[in-house]
Amino acid sequence: xxxxxxxxxxxxxxxxxxxxxxxxxxxxxxxxxxxxxxxxxxxxxxxxxxxxxxxxxxxxxxxxxxxxxxxxxxxxxxxxxxxxxxxxxxxxxxxxxxxxxxxxxxxxxxxxxxxxxxxxxxxxxxxxxxxxxxxxxxxxxxxxxxxxxxxxxxxxxxxxxxxxxxxxxxxxxxxxxxxxxxxxxxxxxxxxxxxxxxxxxxxxxxxxxxxxxxxxxxxxxxxxxxxxxxxxxxxxxxxxxxxxxxxxxxxxxxxxxxxxxxxxxxxxxxxxxxxxxxxxxxxxxxxxxxxxxxxxxxxxxxxxxxxxxxxxxxxxxxxxxxxxxxxxxxxxxxxxxxxxxxxxxxxxxxxxxxxxx
Numbered sequence: 001x002x003x004x005x006x007x008x009x010x011x012x013x014x015x016x017x018x019x020x021x022x023x024x025x026x027x028x029x030x031x032x033x034x035x036x037x038x039x040x041x042x043x044x045x046x047x048x049x050x051x052x053x054x055x056x057x058x059x060x061x062x063x064x065x066x067x068x069x070x071x072x073x074x075x076x077x078x079x080x081x082x083x084x085x086x087x088x089x090x091x092x093x094x095x096x097x098x099x100x101x102x103x104x105x106x107x108x109x110x111x112x113x114x115x116x117x118x119x120x121x122x123x124x125x126x127x128x129x130x131x132x133x134x135x136x137x138x139x140x141x142x143x144x145x146x147x148x149x150x151x152x153x154x155x156x157x158x159x160x161x162x163x164x165x166x167x168x169x170x171x172x173x174x175x176x177x178x179x180x181x182x183x184x185x186x187x188x189x190x191x192x193x194x195x196x197x198x199x200x201x202x203x204x205x206x207x208x209x210x211x212x213x214x215x216x217x218x219x220x221x222x223x224x225x226x227x228x229x230x231x232x233x234x235x236x237x238x239x240x241x242x243x244x245x246x247x248x249x250x251x252x253x254x255x256x257x258x259x260x261x262x263x264x265x266x267x268x269x270x271x272x273x274x275x276x277x278x279x280x281x282x283x284x285x286x287x288x289x290x291x292x293x294x295x296x297x298x299x300x301x302x303x304x305x306x307x308x309x310x311x312x313x314x315x316x317x318x319x320x321x322x323x324x325x326x327x328x329x330x331x332x333x334x335x336x337x338x339x340x341x342x343x344x345x346x347x348x349x350x351x352x353x354x355x356x357x
Contacts (some may be wrong), residue, residue, distance in 0.1 A: 049089040061209040061217040062233030067245030081124035094165040097130040101174025105135035114276035147178040170208040185222040245269035
């Protein structure tokens with residue numbers, strides 16, 4: 001058999017095997033209501049209470065320069081050291097791996113050293129925090145792309161070897177480089193399947209992402225469907241570049257927190273004496289409370305959008321759904337309804353008759 005024929009046969013065999021896999025029947029088990037109530041199911045362990053549990057999928061997003069990498073490095077180090085982060089409880093150290101997609105290793109080292117210095121006398125054991133960064137790879141080596149099958153296989157091997165409880169992926173844009181544009185929902189499907197696989201292993205994943213032009217997470221909103229927690233890092237209205245990292249941290253979705261008010265907090269990073277120290281204060285920057293107040297004053301949809309700094313009605317609709325899920329729902333006025341005094345719906349002859357009385 002000639003070489004071309006051998007290659008053709010190998011390709012045909014591969015296609016046949018793939019076809020067989022596609023037609024393997026999926027065996028599913030259904031339980032009834034009573035079986036679900038009495039089943040011995042493991043309760044997810046809190047990694048950082050109440051924002052991150054075993055198997056959770058979370059996203060932290062914000063504008064460029066908002067401090068996403070500082071925030072995620074501080075979170076990863078606190079998990080590895082078993083120390084509180086921003087007042088959230090972390091009782092037991094847990095293995096973490098930080099998958100860095102774009103920062104130079106030298107700068108990453110400086111930031112981690114400053115975070116570790118601020119945590120003294122408590123210190124994370126070196127083996128509790130693994131780092132994957134491009135600069136530490138052999139020359140000429142390929143860099144994984146989460147958007148490809150080969151890239152996901154490479155990351156599977158890394159994760160299997162590290163065996164972490166928490167995976168921090170910084171950031172989605174740097175790791176998912178191939179495929180369709182970010183706003184295409186289909187391009188996210190295979191990545192979502194990969195994340196669900198990690199969840200089934202009991203691993204928590206924290207995704208770092210950029211904000212889009214409208215202030216929401218960039219790209220398809222389908223990303224948020226499988227997530228347990230979505231946290232936005234937003235610069236406060238009185239932000240000054242001289243402040244460095246100073247952001248309002250807002251929970252847009254959290255399955256681990258009860259409904260009702262979820263307080264927003266302001267996070268500030270101070271870097272002095274080779275230490276990076278995070279400080280927090282509670283803020284009143286609550287967009288849902290603002291909407292309730294504006295509605296009480298008779299504000300229109302367009303006025304509410306302007307006051308909240310939103311660019312489209314889509315963002316206001318999303319806020320309405322989130323408020324409803326939190327037990328803080330509100331009803332928006334009809335966009336077509338005119339304000340009092342803006343015009344009359346009565347026929348002209350009726351209005352003139354009333355004026356004559």
